[in-house]
Amino acid sequence: VFFSFFFPLFSYPVVIFLNMVSMLFVENAVADVMPSVLKMGLIPGLVFMALMPAVVEETIFRGMLYNTYSKYRPVAGILLSAVLFGLMHMNFNQMPYAIYLGIIMAIMMEVCDSILVPMVIHFTMNGSSTILAFMSSALLQETGETAAASDLKTALMESYEASMVQMGMEISQAQMESMFPMLIAGTILVFAVFAIGALAIVFVLIHAVAN
Numbered sequence: 001v002f003f004s005f006f007f008p009l010f011s012y013p014v015v016i017f018l019n020m021v022s023m024l025f026v027e028n029a030v031a032d033v034m035p036s037v038l039k040m041g042l043i044p045g046l047v048f049m050a051l052m053p054a055v056v057e058e059t060i061f062r063g064m065l066y067n068t069y070s071k072y073r074p075v076a077g078i079l080l081s082a083v084l085f086g087l088m089h090m091n092f093n094q095m096p097y098a099i100y101l102g103i104i105m106a107i108m109m110e111v112c113d114s115i116l117v118p119m120v121i122h123f124t125m126n127g128s129s130t131i132l133a134f135m136s137s138a139l140l141q142e143t144g145e146t147a148a149a150s151d152l153k154t155a156l157m158e159s160y161e162a163s164m165v166q167m168g169m170e171i172s173q174a175q176m177e178s179m180f181p182m183l184i185a186g187t188i189l190v191f192a193v194f195a196i197g198a199l200a201i202v203f204v205l206i207h208a209v210a211n
Contacts, residue, residue, distance in 0.1 A: 006205060007104065007108065007121050007124075007202060007205065008121060008124040008125045008128060010198045010201045010202050010205065011100075011101065011104060011121075011125065011198065011202060012125075012198070013191065013194040013195045013197070013198035014097070014100060014195045014198055014199050014202075015097040015100070015101070015125075016191060016195070017188075017191040017192055017194070017195035018096040018097040018100060018195075019093065019094075019096075019097055020187070020188060020191055021096070021188065022092055022093045022094075022095070022096055022097075023093065023155075024184070025092065026091070026092045026093050027093065028093055029089075029091040029093040029094050030093070030094065030129070034133050037049055037130065037133070038133065038134065038137050042130075042131070042134050045130050045133075045134065046127055046130055046131075049126050049127070049129075049130045050122075050123045050126035050127035050130055051123060051127075053122060053126055054119045054120075054122040054123035054126065055119060057085070057088070057122065058105070058115060058118045058119045058122055059115070061081045061082075061084060061085045061088075061102065062081060062105060062106055062109050062115055062118050063115050065077070065080065065081040065084060066078065066080075066081040066106050066109065069081070070106075070110065074110065077106070078103055078106040078107060078110070079103070081102060081106050082098075082099045082100075082101075082102030082103040082106060083099055083102070085098055085099065085101075085102035086098040086099035086102060101121075101122075101125065104121070104202060104206075105117075105118035105121055105122065106118070107206055108121065108206065108209070111206060111209050111210045112209060156180070156183055156184060156187060157176050157180065157183075160176065160179075160183060161176065
């Protein structure tokens with residue numbers, strides 16, 4: 001259980017990378033839900049976004065589905081529970097990283113022989129994201145800035161434009177549009193490198209736990 005707190009830390013680069021790639025095609029689904037969660041307050045938001053999913057979803061997908069199929073075909077059980085976990089989110093934005101996390105949590109459950117481990121990982125991932133959303137919202141209210149766009153192109157271009165303004169440089173919309181392919185390729189490449197390194201650390205941690 002102690003090691004399970006480290007997995008969200010090293011899983012985040014992979015999640016961010018998969019989220020970024022999916023946002024090339026669809027909008028950020030979590031960003032669309034967060035305004036409603038922010039209205040709840042921090043504690044109800046953590047219960048709704050972190051505690052309930054960790055308990056209910058892990059009981060269903062790891063406790064029931066994975067446990068059932070792993071008795072006959074362990075690898076198939078891992079993949080099936082992970083894919084169904086991804087499909088359960090019902091949007092392409094969350095699906096890729098939900099499948100990835102589903103695989104990691106099933107492996108951790110197999111290694112540790114406890115459903116508590118994937119529950120802790122799930123709660124930590126969702127809980128930290130929720131707390132960051134509340135912190136970001138408070139910061140935006142103080143500075144008077146607006147929230148980031150929910151699609152990758154707009155978010156990157158707004159960030160790039162803000163950086164240019166801070167450096168005292170002016171750039172036209174046409175110039176920004178022409179630079180976008182290079183900007184997105186560079187950004188994805190950087191996050192891909194971090195994701196690969198983080199993924200290697202995740203499997204090193206799994207190996208350490210298993211032994």
